Amino acid sequence: MPKVQVVNMQGSPVEEIELNELIFGIEPNNSVMHSAVVAQLANARVGTQSALTRSEVRGGGRKPWRQKGTGRARAGTIRSPLWRGGGIVFAPKPRDYSKKLPKKVKRLALCSALSSKVIDNSLIVVDQISFEKPKTKEMVKMLEALKVSKKAMVVLEGCDENNVMTSARNIEGVIISRADTLNVVDLLKYDYVVFTKAAVMKTEEVLSNA
Known part of the structure; x- marks a missing residue:
């Protein structure tokens, strides 16, 4: 001892x-x-990091312009990750890091x-x-x-x-x-x-x- x-x-x-x-x-x-x-x-x-995906960003519910005839690239929403102010691709979300x-x-x-x-x-x-x-x-x-x-x-x-x-x-x-x-x-x-x-x-x- x-x-x-x-x-x-x-x-x-x-x-x-x-x-x-x-x-x-x-x-x-x-x-x-x-x-x-x-x-x-x-x-x-504390896994509190979080960003918004395209489905969570406010706005963008209307197609910005018609599909054909404008000469511009087709677009379905102004909240696309390709646009400024759009959502984040594979956005980080809160997670649990704990180990038992x-x-x-x-x-x-x-x-x-x-x-x-x-x-x-x-x-x-x-x-x-x-x-x-x-x-x-x-x-x-x-x-x-x-x-x-x-x-x-x-x-x-x-x-x-x-x-x-x-x-x-x-x-x-x-x-x-x-x-x-x-x-x-x-x-x-x-x-x-x-x-x-x-x-x-x-x-x-x-x-x-x-």
């Missing part, structure tokens, strides 16, 4: 805990993580991403994170004590730690996430993942039931 040191907000060791081997101690599967990233980015796309992954594949991808953070020593566990009032300076001070110098994701147990969330919102390269809303893209995007001890337990609970 992988073990990790728990530190306080000043960066001093407090205790050592064992992580669930099936969640934090597996061999990362790069192929599955890639599939999860592709699916998540595809699901974020099996639940077990999603779980494996998350566990692979978490395990890769443990292997890279970029997963930090803090006994608890709490501020008396929202203070960006206090959050910066804590991250410096934890020696987090790059992009970081702070994972909390729930959404009731408003002071922590507000303290981190103005720090560039730092985001706050909940243990039950973890995703592969964010885990791979950020260099460090800072868990509270409660968030680790919540993550193990969520992924054990997945």
Whole structure:
């Protein structure tokens, strides 16, 4: 079982805990993580592009001139794609880009991403994170004590730690996430993942039931 040191907000060791081997101690599967990233980015796309075909363009219901005798090319509507202001040939229409992954594949991808953070020593566990009032300076001070110098994701147990969330919102390269809303893209995007001890337990609970 992988073990990790728990530190306080000043960066001093407090205790050592064992992580669930099936969640934090597996061999990362790069192929599955890639599939999860592709699916998540595809699901974020909004297929709202749209253009009008000749049947949808307003006007053009009458034949502009008679078929023969004018010397001009025959025309049935002024909304032909050949005309200015006409419809678009094979016009793009709203579409669904979403991709679905099996639940077990999603779980494996998350566990692979978490395990890769443990292997890279970029997963930090803090006994608890709490501020008396929202203070960006206090959050910066804590991250410096934890020696987090790059992009970081702070994972909390729930959404009731408003002071922590507000303290981190103005720090560039730092985001706050909940243990039950973890995703592969964010885990791979950020260099460090800072868990509270409660968030680790919540993550193990969520992924054990997945």
